[in-house]
Each structure stands twice: as C-alpha cells, then as structure tokens.
Amino acid sequence: MGSRLRREGSQPVTAPMKDEGASETQYPLRPRDLLEQQLQKEGRRSVTTWWERGVRLKKWSTFGSLEVTSEIKSETQVFSVVTKDDCEILKIPAKEYAKLKSEKRKLENIQKLKLIRQCPYYEEWSTLSISELIGLLKWKKFPPDHVIVESGNIISFVGYINSGQCKIYRSIIGLVKVQPNKVKKSRKLVYMGKLKEKESFGEISVLLQVPFTCTIITEKEVEMAIIEDKDLLELNPVTKKLMLQTAKPTFDHLTDEDVKNEYLQKEQQKEWKDFKYKTMKNSLHYNGIHPGFGKWNHYWTSIPRNLKDTLVYY
Numbered sequence: 001m002g003s004r005l006r007r008e009g010s011q012p013v014t015a016p017m018k019d020e021g022a023s024e025t026q027y028p029l030r031p032r033d034l035l036e037q038q039l040q041k042e043g044r045r046s047v048t049t050w051w052e053r054g055v056r057l058k059k060w061s062t063f064g065s066l067e068v069t070s071e072i073k074s075e076t077q078v079f080s081v082v083t084k085d086d087c088e089i090l091k092i093p094a095k096e097y098a099k100l101k102s103e104k105r106k107l108e109n110i111q112k113l114k115l116i117r118q119c120p121y122y123e124e125w126s127t128l129s130i131s132e133l134i135g136l137l138k139w140k141k142f143p144p145d146h147v148i149v150e151s152g153n154i155i156s157f158v159g160y161i162n163s164g165q166c167k168i169y170r171s172i173i174g175l176v177k178v179q180p181n182k183v184k185k186s187r188k189l190v191y192m193g194k195l196k197e198k199e200s201f202g203e204i205s206v207l208l209q210v211p212f213t214c215t216i217i218t219e220k221e222v223e224m225a226i227i228e229d230k231d232l233l234e235l236n237p238v239t240k241k242l243m244l245q246t247a248k249p250t251f252d253h254l255t256d257e258d259v260k261n262e263y264l265q266k267e268q269q270k271e272w273k274d275f276k277y278k279t280m281k282n283s284l285h286y287n288g289i290h291p292g293f294g295k296w297n298h299y300w301t302s303i304p305r306n307l308k309d310t311l312v313y314y
Contacts, residue, residue, distance in 0.1 A: 164222030
C-alpha cells in the first residue's frame with residue numbers, strides 16, 4: 001500500500017536519519033518526498049504526480065515507454081506512479097519488446113523474399129538484388145471490385161499479389177442499339193484474363209512512366225505487397241535496369257485484333273442467349289403456359305409407392 005514503482009536498476013531512496021540523541025521526532029518520508037530528493041540529487045526538476053494532474057490509472061491502463069533510451073531528456077516531464085491498492089501489473093521490458101519487433105521484422109522479410117522469388121519475372125534474380133526491394137515493400141489489402149488502375153493512366157506502385165486474383169479488361173469502341181434502326185458508339189470493357197497469386201504488375205509503367213494498356217479490377221479481397229513509385233524511382237540504376245530487362249507490360253501479348261474478336265464473340269453469345277429466351281417465352285405464352293404457374297400444385301418430395309408401378313396408356 002502506498003508503495004512507489006521505480007525504474008529497474010535505480011537505487012532505492014532512503015530518508016536521512018538524525019543522531020540518536022536528537023529530540024526532534026522523525027517521520028518516514030512519503031514516496032513523493034523521496035522522489036523529490038532523488039531528483040534534486042540528479043539535478044532534475046520536481047515531478048508532477050497523478051493526484052496533482054487528476055489522472056488515475058485503472059484496469060487496462062498503461063504507463064511507461066517501450067522505447068529503449070539511455071536517459072530521460074531534460075525537457076521531458078517526469079511522472080511518479082504510486083499504487084493506492086494491491087495491484088497486479090504486467091511488465092514488458094523495453095529490450096524484450098525491441099527483440100520481439102526485430103524477430104517479427106525478420107519473419108516479414110522472409111515472407112516478402114519468398115513472394116518476390118515466386119513471381120515469374122524475378123525467378124532468376126539474385127538474393128542480393130531482391131533484398132534491395134524488400135526494404136521498400138509494404139503490405140496492403142484491396143476490397144472486392146476495387147479499380148486498381150484504369151486504362152490510359154500511369155500506376156502509382158508496383159504490386160506483388162500474395163493472395164486473391166485481379167481481372168484484366170481491355171477497352172474497345174463498340175456499337176450499341178438505341179432504337180430498332182439506330183446505333184451509337186460506346187466504350188466497352190472486354191474481359192481478357194486474370195492476374196493470379198504470385199504475379200506482379202506495374203514495373204514498366206512506373207519505371208518508364210507509360211500509361212497502362214488495360215484496366216485492373218480486384219475479383220475478391222486481394223492482399224499484395226507494393227512498392228510506391230517514389231521509392232522505386234530512387235533505386236540504384238543497376239537494379240532498375242535489371243527490372244526493365246526481366247519485367248514485361250501487363251497482358252502486352254494481346255493485340256487490338258484479339259480484343260476485337262473477343263468482344264464480337266461475347267456479343268454473339270449474348271444475342272443468342274437473348275434470342276433463345278424470347279423464343280421460348282413466346283412459344284409457351286402462345287399455348288397459354290406461364291412459367292411458375294400451373295393448374296395443380298404437388299408437394300411430393302418423392303413419387304408415392306402406389307403410383308410407382310402404375311402405367312398410363314394414351
């Protein structure tokens with residue numbers, strides 16, 4: 001009760017006692033007074049305690065710092081934490097926390113190295129060259145149906161897909177019917193394929209500052225490691241030249257003729273599907289049959305036993 005928490009390694013502070021013959025009555029010093037004496041010896045100013053500031057630490061409260069510092073700076077205000085009741089406190093040493101952060105950083109770097117190594121453009125890269133990229137990588141998640149980059153724009157980062165897939169679309173000018181005898185031109189997005197896990201994109205667009213020739217949209221939630229353009233452009237010239245030699249523009253093998261043929265094929269499939277639906281609907285309606293409606297309702301989950309062997313002849 002009323003004990004004071006002191007820094008690990010500091011010497012306990014004791015109150016000076018007078019000679020035995022003194023007539024003055026001695027009283028034990030309070031924790032604040034002990035701390036005041038210690039600070040005066042160290043040449044630092046007095047402390048402000050929680051009862052002066054109106055701050056009370058309760059359950060789940062935290063105090064202290066996880067940063068390893070040699071000594072407290074002179075301009076930093078010093079506080080005293082005094083327990084008023086029996087307290088159970090979880091102590092996390094700053095050095096152990098720094099060690100934990102270091103181990104976590106090593107595991108993340110191993111995961112990033114493995115991800116880049118599995119991307120097709122980086123299979124022949126040396127570990128030293130990949131290590132220059134690891135320090136620039138940042139993890140980022142994108143929601144489903146998120147437009148990462150549009151055709152005609154320069155992307156702002158290089159992406160390495162860790163999980164999820166992205167759809168690739170190419171734009172084309174198509175004809176749309178507005179009236180039975182009139183059509184108008186409209187820009188259409190044609191689905192051409194997917195970017196899957198352990199694939200990268202954006203290297204050429206960022207390094208050469210050229211627009212993307214396709215639109216990339218996430219299919220589901222996608223997690224990827226990215227390198228922002230400002231960080232990539234500051235790489236040493238050797239690494240940038242190596243990236244330009246190994247990487248290729250995204251879906252660069254597709255020609256305008258391929259996109260046109262794909263668009264025509266999908267439009268023909270759509271027209272045939274609409275034609276079949278209208279033909280079946282008109283035929284059924286002509287005979288007085290409406291899908292979803294009938295004269296009788298049967299709720300049998302299976303054929304009744306007395307009807308299984310019944311033969312009906314017309």
